[in-house]
Amino acid sequence: MSSYDLTGRRALVTGGARGLGAGIAEALTKAGAAVVIGDVLEEAGKDTARALRDAGADAEFVALDVTDDDNWAAAIQQTVDSIGGLDILVNNAGVEITSLIVDLDPADVRKMLDVNVLGNSLGLKHGFRAMRPGGAAGAGGAVVNIASVAATIAFPGISLYSATKSAIDRLTRVAAAESGKLGYGVRVNSIYPGLTPTTMGNQLAADCAEIGLFPSPQAAAEAVVGLTPQGRLGQVDDMADAVVFLASDAAKYITGAGLPVDGGMGM
Structure with missing residues (x-):
């Protein structure tokens, strides 16, 4: 059996209704995983899950606002109930609002902090609670956070987005350390997608x-x-393949790492 075979694994992908998230969900199902798409875009999310089912995958949708603590708890429980567990969490949901520093709007800054940083933080919180021993799933697993090449380069117009993606890098590493120290059995890694x-x-x-x-x-x-x-x-499948790798047994001794998937842009 291939090390990239995810047959029997259960995954939740945030921001999975469209774009990169939808591509990640599709790649996970092609590797054999059952997938729940979590998103605030309910109609688009349901359509994406339906398309995956039509292609033969086990896929469901759950409404998820990643900035809401209670919503996270409910979405994790619905995921466990609908597909029988949780082994993989992909924290993909994010927003980018372009602005020169001299024109920053505090409301835009707060939105990016809420979705990109708080959203990832709550995902780690509730993912850990579910996957650690004694949790609703309780068999360990893998978390893949979606950062950005913006965390590793200085590109004009994306200062706050870059800051939030840099925060995801630190969250990933501290979360990996806590999981190992406390015996959660959850590996935590991130990827840095290029444009x-x-x-x-x-x-x-x-x-x-x-x-x-x-x-x-x-x-x-x-x-x-x-x-x-x-x-x-970059193309969506470039990023999605990297997520499948980090979620799979091929990466079983990798945790706390950030994998650039940027064609070398951030080196």
Whole structure:
């Protein structure tokens, strides 16, 4: 059996309704896992879960606002009840609001902190509670947090987004240390995706042009490609394959790590 075979594993993917999250959910199901998609986008999330089921996967949807503590508790319990456990948690939900530092809006800053930092923190909290011995699932497992190449480079227009993704790096490492020290049996890692032409990635390019950093969205994307040794933007499957790896037994002795999936941009 391949080390990447996730048959029998149960996963929750936050922000899984569309974009990178939907791609991660699909990749996990193709590796054999049952998947619950958690998202505030209920119709899109239900459609994505339905499409996965139509393709033969075991997939469900649960409404999840990652900034709400009680909502997390309920979503984890619904996940365990609907697919029989929880072995993999992918903290993917996130927001990016482009701005020059001189134009930062406190409301935008709070939103990014709430979704990207608080959301990941609550995911770790409730994921640990479920997967540790005595929890609702109780068999250990793996958490994969989605950071960003923005945590490793200085790119104009994304200061607060970069700060929140840097925070995810630290959360990942401390969580891995706590899990090991306390015997939870949960590995915690993160990936640093490069710019990917999803809805969020395309909007970032458009926003960078709008605030005057580049003459056009295409020029913004070309600037990123120019900084990337592999000479192209990332694709969803590049990121999703890395998540499957970190969730699998092929990574059984890896925890507290941040894996760049950025074509070399952040090296």
